[in-house]
Amino acid sequence: MISGIAYGVVLNDERQLRELGSRLNDAPYLGAPQAPVMFIKPRTCFRFHGAAIPMPDELERVEAAATLGLLFERDVTKAQPANALSGVAAACLAIEVCEPHDAFHRPAIRQRCRDGFLPLGAFTAFEPAFATADIHTVIDGRRRHTWSLSDLARPVPDLVAAITEFMTLRAGDLLMVGLPGDAPTVEAGERIEVTAQGLPALATVVQRGSIQ
Amino acid sequence: MKRARIAWQGRAVWADLVDDDQWLRLANGERVDATHAHWLPPVTPGATIFALGLNYADHSAELGFAPPSSPLVFLKGHATFVGHGGTARCPVDARQMHPECELVAVIGAPARKVRSEHAMDYVAGYTVACDYAIREYLENYYRPNLRVKNRDGCTPIGPWIVDAAEVGDPQALALSTHVNGALVQAGRSHDMVFGVSALIEYLSDFMTLMPGDMILTGTPHGVAFVKPGDRVICEIEGIGALAHDVEVDR
Numbered sequence: 001m002i003s004g005i006a007y008g009v010v011l012n013d014e015r016q017l018r019e020l021g022s023r024l025n026d027a028p029y030l031g032a033p034q035a036p037v038m039f040i041k042p043r044t045c046f047r048f049h050g051a052a053i054p055m056p057d058e059l060e061r062v063e064a065a066a067t068l069g070l071l072f073e074r075d076v077t078k079a080q081p082a083n084a085l086s087g088v089a090a091a092c093l094a095i096e097v098c099e100p101h102d103a104f105h106r107p108a109i110r111q112r113c114r115d116g117f118l119p120l121g122a123f124t125a126f127e128p129a130f131a132t133a134d135i136h137t138v139i140d141g142r143r144r145h146t147w148s149l150s151d152l153a154r155p156v157p158d159l160v161a162a163i164t165e166f167m168t169l170r171a172g173d174l175l176m177v178g179l180p181g182d183a184p185t186v187e188a189g190e191r192i193e194v195t196a197q198g199l200p201a202l203a204t205v206v207q208r209g210s211i212q
Numbered sequence: 213m214k215r216a217r218i219a220w221q222g223r224a225v226w227a228d229l230v231d232d233d234q235w236l237r238l239a240n241g242e243r244v245d246a247t248h249a250h251w252l253p254p255v256t257p258g259a260t261i262f263a264l265g266l267n268y269a270d271h272s273a274e275l276g277f278a279p280p281s282s283p284l285v286f287l288k289g290h291a292t293f294v295g296h297g298g299t300a301r302c303p304v305d306a307r308q309m310h311p312e313c314e315l316v317a318v319i320g321a322p323a324r325k326v327r328s329e330h331a332m333d334y335v336a337g338y339t340v341a342c343d344y345a346i347r348e349y350l351e352n353y354y355r356p357n358l359r360v361k362n363r364d365g366c367t368p369i370g371p372w373i374v375d376a377a378e379v380g381d382p383q384a385l386a387l388s389t390h391v392n393g394a395l396v397q398a399g400r401s402h403d404m405v406f407g408v409s410a411l412i413e414y415l416s417d418f419m420t421l422m423p424g425d426m427i428l429t430g431t432p433h434g435v436a437f438v439k440p441g442d443r444v445i446c447e448i449e450g451i452g453a454l455a456h457d458v459e460v461d462r
Contacts, residue, residue: 003257003258004258004289004290005289010353011353029353031352033351033353034351035349035351035357035359037351037353037354037357038354038357038362039287039354040287040288040289040358042260042287042419042425043258043260043422044260044419044420044422056418104353104354105352105353105355106284106354106355107284107285107286107354109262109285109286109287110418113418114418114419115419115420166303166349166359166363166364167292167358167359167362167363167364168291168364170289170290173289
């Protein structure tokens, strides 16, 4: 299981980067990102076995970004793309939940770190095909979003190489490989199901009120 | 009481400092000579590590920023930690590796929507960190970005955790950093923009802080850069002196 840290990556969706285009040259960014743009999810975000996502009282909607989580079984440091995934043992679907926001200048701690904001599906043995999977999001029975990990600006092996150039992904760490720039939003009471071929489906519900 | 995490006979164990910090007493009563201890980061596995940017007005001013109106918080992983007496890694091309002496508050009980006047009830103790920044890797995305702040072996922490009751007011402590014996950073925790209580109120308003979680509360005035071969000591009054060496990371 996750005994280490859950890391995520934003601005790794090629289409989103294309749409942002020259805006990334303006203040406050002053140029496209060079290193992977990463965030950390506290352990208090983890939700397992379909447990509900708690919707804070002060929010009406949250963003639900479906992605792939990789669980490392070996420490990976300064990997090359060709061997970058040799330390990955398992994978799961994940829903990166956040309060909607459109700025990337400062870490989105308040927006991303609320309790229960990272539902995780069951783990299965990692297969290389997962790194280019299509991921579907169904909300209350309607297909609301599909994206393909083959559209990542940094494909998964390149991403792991770029991250481990400066930090080790340790045995027990989880890495979410990117987020779709056009993730749907959901409100309290809505059911979310995330699927991708070969991976255990992840189904959960958004529930009003904090869950202790 | 002070408690440290040490490597002992092939295990990572917590131990209490006794007899004027000369000895470490293990949970089973055995004693280890502190001068020969192998110090590990006094960090609970899995703990969430919060850190603050621009949380001293004087440091903000010297970097050319106005102090933030709300806390500038970022998170750190655990591979970046180094125990007392360890080695911090300086990238081979880094010329702006900045040591940052910081007071670290350690959470002692689950904290959810805690008002600042009650925040001290949730603090177990304090330790010292040197939260290095490699400033040439700064980018304007989720700044300060992980390449600057979450590098392997770039956050010495320790030597131990001192119980909160022994430290008293966390906003009345002197902080200093010496590099090869020369004072490069000196400040007082009184000058924090957001003190420990305010930070606990801010964070616990939107999430639950858990026992073992740590808040690295930012660094005061004094930008100096270190290089491989340097000996660095970060000290906080009433808590301890955290020493490490800087070595090149090839």
